[in-house]
Amino acid sequence: MIEHKNISQPIYIKLKEMILSGELEQGEKIVQERIASLLGVSRTPLMKALLALENEYLVESIPRRGMYVKSWDKKEITDIYICREALEGMAARLLALSSNDNIIKQLQACFNPFISKKKINLETYSKADEKFHSLLIKLTGNEPLDKIYFFGKIHDKVTGRGLIRTPEETLEEHFGIIKAISKKNADEAEKLARMHIKKSRELLFNQ
Amino acid sequence: MIEHKNISQPIYIKLKEMILSGELEQGEKIVQERIASLLGVSRTPLMKALLALENEYLVESIPRRGMYVKSWDKKEITDIYICREALEGMAARLLALSSNDNIIKQLQACFNPFISKKKINLETYSKADEKFHSLLIKLTGNEPLDKIYFFGKIHDKVTGRGLIRTPEETLEEHFGIIKAISKKNADEAEKLARMHIKKSRELLFNQ
DNA sequence: TTTTTGTATTTTGTATACAAAATACATTTA
């Protein structure tokens, strides 16, 4: 009956979903035995998953007290955006230096469905946006960069709302970044990618 | 006799030392029971420490096979330097935007001992260099940035040698960065910090 | 009433137990 392949992995994924969906809410204590029995596993593989999530800034551990779902304040969200600015800017630069048709096609594919649409579905666009930004990192082929980019995938959950700016505003910016990459203009690509993040950050708390 | 405060923490530190010092060498398999009894603990807290090290890129896990001391190839080292370029560049920018006497003093303190020295001790300078670069990150007060900067602290071990360039060459660059920060020239500070890392990276494999 | 103290319960941190997978190694087969 006991089969152990990689229980920690599915637990990790499940817990991440539960946190990002709000099923486990920010600041909530994760009582190990409770979650373990909820998921039908023991505390050992659960702990592995929790440690992985701690390293992704989704869970916070207070020694001898327990693990808590991380809650983010304004400063932390701002700081995360600043990190994204640095990392995505560098990614755009790298892609510009090594761009080819395949890379451009993949990036464009994210937003092609929205070209000249009158009404853009926010949910769909939001997913495309997330896809684009993580693709920007992935396509560089820089593994360490991808490893430290985990912030990007949670930004809209972190901010507590969906899109920060309208598709009408950001769609153009996205294509601008892609264009700079395709023209192999590294400085321009980096500048635009950074501006794109910076604008959202500045809007986030100053409106 | 059983006292549990935080055994994982000392194990983590000890293991990190063992890896960075070469006592455990790159690619070596970490047989859990062996290391656990070597350190006089059980596999449970050892595993916690190993997972933390895995997230810092010092240990690599192959499911059902074991944990191995990470070994770095040229591409990975280059990629790490590229990450450093992005992160330290941003850090220098942030410091320039918020610099004050205290920050400048702390940064200068790293290298003041070497001013107008005829012969600089390489070991001492190497430590000062490491201190400077992690201080650059720390002083920004950006926690997420610090969290993803773990690369910086291992760079000379990663490259398999000590300093990449001579103190005569880099000392000036360091003071240049500090000066730009003190002048609150953000663009200049970022540019110099990035150049500083880039030069080392380019020299690393192309000499 | 509010605060303090003591006791019961819960929860964490570590050690240990055990099944299944991986590995090592000897024996057999070509």
Place this chain on the structure above:
DNA sequence: TAAATGTATTTTGTATACAAAATACAAAAA
């Protein structure tokens, strides 16, 4: 000899056991 097969040993992954710390809560004291 080299390859293949089977068996013993090692090692991992998970579950469980248990001590110590943290917490909850009730009774006593202010």
